[in-house]
Amino acid sequence: MFDTVLIANRGEIALRVARTCRELGLRVAAVYSTEDRDSPVVRFADQAVCIGPGPARHSYLYLPAIMEAARQTGAEAVHPGYGFLSEQADFAEACEAEGLIFVGPPPAVIDRLGDKSTARAAMADAGLPLLPGTIEPVSDAEAVAKVAADIGYPVIVKAVAGGGGRGMQVVTEPDDLPRQYREIRSTAQSLFGDDRVYVERYLPAARHIEVQVLCDSHGNGLHLGQRDCSVQRRRQKIIEEAPAPGLPRGLVEQMGHAAVRGLLAAGYVGAGTVEFLVDDQHRFYFMEVNCRIQVEHPVTELTHGVDLVREQLRIAAGEPLDVSQEELTARGWAIECRINAEDPDRDFMPTPGRLTELTLPGGPFVRVDTAAEAGGRISAAYDPLLAKICVWAPDRPQAIARMRRALAELSVEGPGVRTNRDFLLTALKHELFVAGTHDTSLVGRLTDPQTREES
Amino acid sequence: MFDTVLIANRGEIALRVARTCRELGLRVAAVYSTEDRDSPVVRFADQAVCIGPGPARHSYLYLPAIMEAARQTGAEAVHPGYGFLSEQADFAEACEAEGLIFVGPPPAVIDRLGDKSTARAAMADAGLPLLPGTIEPVSDAEAVAKVAADIGYPVIVKAVAGGGGRGMQVVTEPDDLPRQYREIRSTAQSLFGDDRVYVERYLPAARHIEVQVLCDSHGNGLHLGQRDCSVQRRRQKIIEEAPAPGLPRGLVEQMGHAAVRGLLAAGYVGAGTVEFLVDDQHRFYFMEVNCRIQVEHPVTELTHGVDLVREQLRIAAGEPLDVSQEELTARGWAIECRINAEDPDRDFMPTPGRLTELTLPGGPFVRVDTAAEAGGRISAAYDPLLAKICVWAPDRPQAIARMRRALAELSVEGPGVRTNRDFLLTALKHELFVAGTHDTSLVGRLTDPQTREES
């Protein structure tokens, strides 16, 4: 295996990757912006390089600085984490050009699967079910109206280059379509520099279910079950769990096989996630592929007993998968809650600041991934993720009880800093969540003033 | 189930029991001495009662204060943790007399199994193999000499009332026997108020293997595999793991069944541990029973996915075991390291004091049980256990690598405070430990000046 890994990321995921590197006996090279000078990964790493000022476009997103840090530290491999450059084909390509191993799929695969239009085409070819809609981008208002009429309202208009919950618009009324079509194109142009959009049926009460896949460079692939990420606010996941509650066993198998088939057909190598929507009739539809480790990967690790970052590194080193699909077994139930420094009472506005106190939960079957510490700072320059709290239990009710216990142990203090902890506790108590029959509309119910008063 | 549980203990185990109570929806009543006023369990509990000053005999060991705290808090059940009153039949009896449910075996069982002489008799009756030696106490020097000659030297003379590594003496030379016999009787009298001793063969290179058992009040029992606790300094365990490395599968089964058979025959109810010695020929011998939760229970929890304190509480509430032996499966490997506030360079002298800084490890497959916190104090009044760091991994080499990573993350600062962290790291690196062929002599090799220089 390679000897030194540069971690081209920050925060909890940089530390999490560093931990596995250390366990594998690899040298850890970290990068940091001036904002992150005191981050734990800087102390943890064998070497750390300051790559620029706070704004990510001048540091974590600035390719020359990252490449230069890799050169200075003698890195042989680069782990991109999630976000930032992790799904930029250019970055993977630059690594290849410099003789560095990029821990992720080949640039051409990132390119194809990162574009929603080509990704949909590739997955349709591999036989994955798609929502009724267009595979090619639609380029004029009349064509859009015709497609929408064919598939039936509501429809969702999505930017081909969109992601992370941005660049999409639900259209309920045919009369609104022309205006909303124009708006989403203009938004897409300004956000992503790419105004191509496509249209598909919108499922208001769907569940967001994703399948974790590992593919090695020898043509082998396997899946590690599903994660249910239906608890979202503004399409940002806040609670994830594995397995997905209430899915028939046959459907689980079908989705797993479809995900592996799709990624192998696309030439995928590494850890990837195939996202699906599942409707109330238990039909599933391909949505998108994430060509990286996911924020919520720990719930799969807890149920399957697999260190996914270790598998990423082994695959990147050219090693074959060392378990078969049959040997992989899931046990029990895992839940992750994302603790964000944000104020649920002010529309989830981020609340960065210094942490004067931080008490993290511990004890049986609790895992905490964080780069936050007492005396440290949640920077306004980056996303407000403060910690990921994960629990495991033999079954879902025990996992929920354990998560409630763990969240209650969490204590975060700092001037101006608030967290979504209580909001998460409310969501965990909601009868639909407890019953496992919730869908992506749950947070809307909790934040809608009318339903909120009842709770 | 009962509604309120009084936790008659302190430190990490009090917090650990409290966490499970909270998850089960039970009210938590804590007790504390004036030394432990700022302990996390005091804040965690629904109610906390100060029961006395620092010295345990005036607080945690003082039965009237504990019983009064139970009365004041309206407790219906009492969890004794480990140590202190946990294996005092008197305490279990007092609970019964006051109508409180004692979370542990019935007083008569504690009585019988707490006395090593009657415990050996009971287990011999149940067909468990014993080391050659006496079952009844031997009451004069001549009888001891005859027994020792029969079973062969070295022999070990043990106090019937001994425990926790105290009240035992290895005798290698027949000439030393009379004097050492007198000494151990006099020590036993002063330590335990009971000078009865018995004799058995001493195994210098044995492994300390224990079996975790659960018995409900309906006559059902099952075991949850072994723990290897062979890394001991002065018969105090410091590294424990599950399963035990290198034991043949048949032996594992045999020991498990023997442990369950022995405890069921003794009328055991609750979580209990049967300790065995295993010699280099893979023969096993009953040593003693621990009628309580063990310090090292987390390694079993991590491999079996079972919350043992939850099972204790369910059994105490009269509920039957809800899994069968066949359904219980172990996965992977777990290791626990006990972080003590002690100085390995000064004969492991305790180093109590205030903690100015405390950084605990986190991330994938790491569990930390502790009541220590930055700003808090390690009291000189109690044992120096600062934290239990546990890891899980699919196999033993990965578990060792993970533990080394986790220990390296640990940072403890405070005037005068030292820990055994580096000593543990040295033990984890030792070739015998890495090979899994170590026995109870490992720490001796590490602390012996001669072998030490070589390492």
Next chain:
Amino acid sequence: MTSLIEPAPTDSPAPLAEALDEVRRSAQSLLADLGHRPRALRIRAGDVVVEMEWTVQEAAAGPAAPAPATTTAVVPVEVPADEPALPPGVGVCAPIVGTFYRAPEPGATPFVAEGDQVRRGQQVGIVEAMKLMIPVESDAEGRIVALHVADGAAVEFGERLLTIDPQAG
């Protein structure tokens, strides 16, 4: 201890409050890390200044040296009120967790009442714990100025039962 936190007047209070927070916390954090208190501390950030001075007596050890005059204008800070105020004097505390009784038996005259003069070793109550009747004795001579616990109430170890003014002996 004296301290001074003195924000300069300004018309934009929000950033100032933030700056004040930062400066104050900077001072707290600095002091928390010091073993001993300094005699004076001043932190300023732009418009915001934190100054603190301590007299020698408050620096713990050693015989009290004359306190040097502090020259800065000072405003004392309030003591946080999270502990209930207890009257000055000597407290008599519960020797064990249990039930406090003011009289030897129900209906009998209490051992003592407010205003009573007590001598060292005099019984002032009983704490019952698991049928053990443990006498509570005064460890000071003086006048009882307050009774804090009602007859028959549950008490914890160390809880103050009554207060004696030893000057009033």
Next chain:
Amino acid sequence: MTSLIEPAPTDSPAPLAEALDEVRRSAQSLLADLGHRPRALRIRAGDVVVEMEWTVQEAAAGPAAPAPATTTAVVPVEVPADEPALPPGVGVCAPIVGTFYRAPEPGATPFVAEGDQVRRGQQVGIVEAMKLMIPVESDAEGRIVALHVADGAAVEFGERLLTIDPQAG
């Protein structure tokens, strides 16, 4: 004993919290590294100042001596050795992580040398990052008093390359 650490004003003023942190941490590490406690300490960075004073009694054990009034008498102390000492003046820092070159090409005359007079905006070096040649320009006018980085050495973002004495303009 009194101490003074006074870093040069930075060209891009950091946010207040960062500046305060820097100053406080500077004070903490200085105090931690001192064998005995100073009588006074003052740290200033641009707008940010930390000052501390101790009485003599607290500095050492032994009988209490009268505490002398603390006024001024400032003697600079050495900077702790864990941070390399930087001369006073204006620093010119690396605009990007990369390789620093003192000359436009191998063998050519360096852009500047120690003792040179430079004007604002004058090129003083190059940092190469992934084949990008990024000119380093002085943001002050004055005389170069120190060169900190050798030709061809790796530099991090923000690393000080050279120091200019603006008084010497």
